[in-house]
Amino acid sequence: MSLSVDVTHAFDGFAIAARFDAPPGITVLFGRSGSGKTTIVDAVAGLLRPQAGRVTLEGRVLLDTAAGVCLPPRKRRLGYIFQEGRLFPHLSVAQNLAYGRWFAGARADAGDARVIEMLGLGPLLARRPGALSGGEKQRVAIGRALMARPRLILADEPLAALDEPRKAEIMPYFERLRDEVAVPILYVSHSGAEVARLATTVVALGEGRVLRQGDAAEVLGDPRVTPLGAMAAGAVIEARVIAHHPDGLSELDAGGNRLLLPAVAQPPGARLRVRIAATDVILATGRPEGLSALNILPAVVTGLRRGTGPGVMVQLQACEAVLLARITRRSAEALGIAEGAAVHAVLKAIAVAKDAVGEPGPAGGR
């Protein structure tokens, strides 16, 4: 186990008691704001000393309140990517990048050159942070964290302060980090799209507790895990590109189901992840005829979860893929939807958002 975290902390009527392990790859701490994500990351970083807890990284104890051990942040060998970048405004990009490396006592090497190339920082090196765009700043922040020779990378909602085009610009860099850098990454997010695209492992948090942890597809397909509320829920399916059609659609094999989606960038044969929001799925008891929706998947209901509102979260098994559908309680009763019922899941091709399609991680791709 790369990183092992066990933290208990209470403040202002809010308590956190979280315990999880982060294997290599990106482990996403997923939950709505106020679920204790940042507190946990700060405890791992040493910026906050929890009332009780133990954090170990590759067998090295960073925190052990029982033994009175609490290493200061500078001795933990971290690369912390903050939401707001936190670049040093008085230093050039090159000096910002070299900052952590200098304190790690390392010299510039081929790895640094690769980081600069991977993040496209070459043309920015002589500039100061004040002259960078939001996306550029965040790329420099990622590079600075990587060059500090970290044993663990922490990223606290690194995309939250960016607009959609900038998010789309940065997200591929995290995919490359996940696939090319051996260091484990602990990534905080409340965005379902980010989790679906980046996560190797998901730790779903709610009210300061771990609701469920495990493989991304497993956790996100669990109807009990809707840490952001039902509106943001969605299943993640591993898929393979079969063909690109001339009318701008791509045909995918998603766990034995044929899916038609707006054209994806990957070539035929490539594997990718598709996130299908629960609110984009319609259920029908018989096979619907004369419908504009292109994707109609036969499925079996495997779980139902009622919320406090008028909605129901339905978990479906369509061949090997797990889907989530969000329908009203009234519809569920009218259609007699219960565990074991055979239904058809209807999905509009156009509903699948561009940023919901991404490359699978090495550990997540099966």
Place this chain on the structure above:
Amino acid sequence: MQPVGPEVWEAVRLSLRVAFWATLCSLPPGLFVAYALSRWRFPGRQVLNAAVHLPLILPPVVTGYALLMTFGPNAPLGAALGEIGIVFAFRWTGAALAAAIMAFPLMVRAMRLSLDAVDPRLEQAAGTLGASRFWVFATVTLPLVAPGIVAGAVLAFAKAMGEFGATITFVSNIPGETQTLPTAIYAFLQVPGGEGAVLMLVAISVAVSVGALLVAEGVSRRLAQRVGGA
């Protein structure tokens, strides 16, 4: 009107020397106190804050008298320092001490303002990148507060150039030893026909003060540009 005598130049030279040493020697303690007041929460913080500001609100004569009671030849501390060769009373060093004490609150206030403006999250980020507290201060905090330090130093220098009450009370008005610009102006006003020297000294005072202000503005602007990027 009489020609301007050498004592005028003597007073200008002495004032520059007094202000220079007063500013230079109060920079490190000024930065330390400003940092403590800005960042640390400790018992007695308000007492320290009040003590630093005391010379600003007390009549300068009272501060001068307190200095005389502390560092005068008959005071225990003054006598003890005199044993090891450090004498303040009625020396130019005493004038520098009085100027430094009077200028200290202005310097600390300017530095503290710019320290308060530094984002502690940047210092936190430096910590996660492996910098110890000393290096965080040297590589992040200090460069970011540099404009505030310059501003504080210039304010202190200007105040030290113009200090009158505490100086004349503590070290008197001895030409060539403790007669600074303001005390010289005061002295020339007391003698008939001293108007020429007074005018000269006033003009020099104004020139030095305005010059210092312009230099400080320029340096601050350049430092702020460095921090602001572009």
